[in-house]
Amino acid sequence: MHLDTPATLLLVDDEPEILVALADLFEDEFRVLTAPSGPHGLEILAAEPDVHVIISDQRMPEMTGDAFLGRARQVSQAEALLLTGYADLEAVINALNHGRIAGYAPKPWEPAALLSMVRNAAERFRLGRSLETEQALLQGLLESSADPLSFKDAQGRFVRLNAAKAAALARPLEACLHHEEAAMLDRPAAAAALRRADAEAMARRRPVEVVEQRQEAGAPPRWVRISRIPILGRDGQPTHLATVEHDMTEQRALEERLHQAEKMQALGTMAGGIAHDFNNLLTAILGSLELLLHSGMAQPRQERLVKNAILAAERGSTLTQRLLSFSRKRDLQLRASDVNRLVTDVEDLLLRSLGDAITLHRQLADALWPAMVDPEQFGLALLNLCINSRDAMPEGGSITLRTRNVSVGEEEVGDLAGGDYVAIAVSDTGSGMPPEVMAQAFEPFFTTKEVGKGTGLGLSMVYGLTRQSGGTTVITSVPGEGTTVELFLPRALRPAEAQASQDGVPQPAAHPVTVLVVDDDPAVRRVTATFLADLGHRVVEVPDGEAALRSLRDNPGIGLMVSDLVMPRMSGVELTRNARSLRPALPILLLTGYADPARVPEGYPVLRKPFRRADLAHCVAELLQG
Structure with missing residues (x-):
């Protein structure tokens, strides 16, 4: 009961005058109930369980006070006081034993003393009730x-x-x-x-x-x-x-994963910006070298030097692909693929890269499901993993490539959703990883190799590839017993597509057109224009979207637009939208150093920088034929 609510008293006496006198004494401070007999008092207690104090006369015809209080104790926790008009020591002792009375007062009573006795009894009842509540709450807390x-x-x-x-x-x-x-x-x-x-x-x-x-x-x-x-x-x-x-083990693990995700996002944003600028430089370098190579070298030595520079630039292109893969900024070309076939196709490259001290084994599952993956990036991921394994075995050893079909339950494998997956494991017999290295293995730029011998992007690129494909990457390792990196790729719902090879030698355009080239980087713009001119097309170069729109208005003979995607003031996306409002049927090819797939307009072909002349020729031919 709330402390501001008056305590409830039950007065039991067979003499009406006594009941009136007692009620008059207490009614200003307490809620008063009265009963003329013990049985009537028991009826009131049954209907009013929240009685704080009972004051009962001892000498009553139907039931004595000590007997009534003994019965009352069975149905109520109220404090009990006994009133007696004569010296009946045996009745008081009986009430103490059976009714557990808190005190007794003689008749006639002294009002102030009796009032103080009742106040104390009511306060004891309140304290007892509070203690019971606290004990119940504590017990409930402990048990639940x-x-x-x-x-x-x-x-x-x-x-x-x-x-x-x-x-x-x-x-x-x-x-x-x-x-x-x-x-x-x-x-x-x-x-x-x-x-x-x-x-x-x-x-x-x-x-x-x-x-x-x-x-x-x-x-x-x-x-x-x-x-x-x-x-x-x-x-x-x-x-x-x-x-x-x-x-808080699980909470701590979730916090660490969130921190890792935030760090990867921040580094991914930085990597995307670096890759964009780097790819523009590589486009100009590779394009210029390729143009120089096809212009005819006077000496074989000059041709070798140019080809060597082209290989170095292509390695730089591979580095940016790794950056974009871990940051998930690369627009993957996901296709239903035969993973066993992809492993077989890259085997020769692996053997050349691993050297004679490493033995390569294959354990490829029969009836392997097709998987959704970018075949080009998958081959690069497999090469990265095998090179990491080679570096962990400086004295030689073996690498085993395994494939299998696997059905994963919810929360069974790290951050992987439940479903069907194709798993590709790369296992080595190398030095293994201690737990502190495994915890950082997927972090970009983290490497245990010597300075100049590793970029720290290999495993992060693999992780980015699998996550962007809808799967994940899992590492298991024991120091001294080797490492296994397993890639989980989502099962494709359609048969694997045949991998068609493209002719790398560009052919002159069958029907030359006027091509509008839009790029804010002069070096990239010149290389793109020169490639197109070598294919027989007429070229109009402009540095930005505003100039491109003016050219489209002034020159109705433009039959194709090739535009960079990321440009100041007006992006390639905005330019595409405005160009289509002017020329709805105009074929458009977008070029990008990196592109978040969400930013690329649906239905437009995209050519990634750095590109070769054959790549550009193939895309332009397809657009003009379409």
Whole structure:
């Protein structure tokens, strides 16, 4: 009952005058109920369970006061007072034993003394009810909490604990009560640390929270947040200590994954910008070298030097592909692919790259499902993984490529959704990875190789490829026993597509047209225009979208537009939209150093920089034929 609500009194007496006098004494301060007999009083108690104090006469015809209070005790927790008009010691003792009376008063009573006695009884009832409520709440908390909870005295002995805490100590709950927790620990160092932590919390006289790492034999480490809450007595000194332990291993893992995702996103944004500028430079370099090569070299030595420079520029192009793959800024060409065929096709390249000290084994599953993947990027990922394995085996060893069909349940494999996948594992017999290296393996620019021998982008590129394809990458490794990197690619719902080879030698255009080339980078614009001119097309060059729109208005003979996607003031997307409003049937080819797939207008072909002359010739021919 709320403290502002008056306490309820039940007055029981067979004399009406006494009831009136008692009611008059108490009614200003209490809610008063009256009954002329014991049986009538029991009826009121059955209907009014929230009675605080019962005042009963002893000498009544139907039921004596001590008998009535004994019966009342069975249905009510109210405080009881006995009124007696004569010295009946036996009745008082009987009421004390059976009715558990809190006191008795003689008739006639002294009003102030009786009023004080009733006030004290009502306050005892309130305190008792509050204590019961607190005990029920505490018991409910202890029983319902999955977290280990306990209360200790100043000597560290348990006075209360729940089943979760007892289970953590591997003991029955009853065996823990009144025993010191530190004494139950097997390791003396842990026991001493626990005593210090408890004593520090008691000395501070305020809650203390710490996070501990716990390592049990044969189990991964767990992180536990422990709150120690001193309970102070009336004098402000700590008398007991409450402890709450919450296992936050899963929460910590989620926080680490979120931090990793945020870091990858930030680095991906940076990598995308770098790749855009780098690809523009490579387009100009590769294009100029290719034009120089096809202009006719006077000496074989000059031709070798130019070809060597082209190979170096193509390696730079591979580096930007890695950057874009881990940052998920590369627009993958996902196709239903035969993974076994892709592994077989790249085997010769792998053998040339690995050297004689490495033995390559294949264990390719029969009836392998088709998988959704970019074949070009998959080959690059496989090459990266095999080179990493080679570097982990400086004295030689073996690499095994395995494929399999696998159906994954929800939350069975890291961040992978449930479903059907094609798994490709690359296993080596190398030095393996310690846990701290595995934790950083997918981070871009992280490498354990010497300076100049690794970019730190190989594994992050592989991870980016699988995540962008709808799968994931999982590493298992034991120091001294080798490493396995397994790629999970989503199963394709249609048969694998045949991998058609393209002729790398560009043919002159069958029907030359006037091509509008739009690019804010002069070097890239010149290379693109020269490639097109060599194919027999007439070329109009402009540096931005505004100039392009003016050319389209002024020159109705333009039959094709080739535009960069990322430009200042007016992007390629905006230019495409405006150009189509002027010339709805105009064929348009977009060029990009990197492109977030979401930014590319649907239905428009995209050629990635750096491109070769044959790549440009093929795209232009397809557009003009279409």
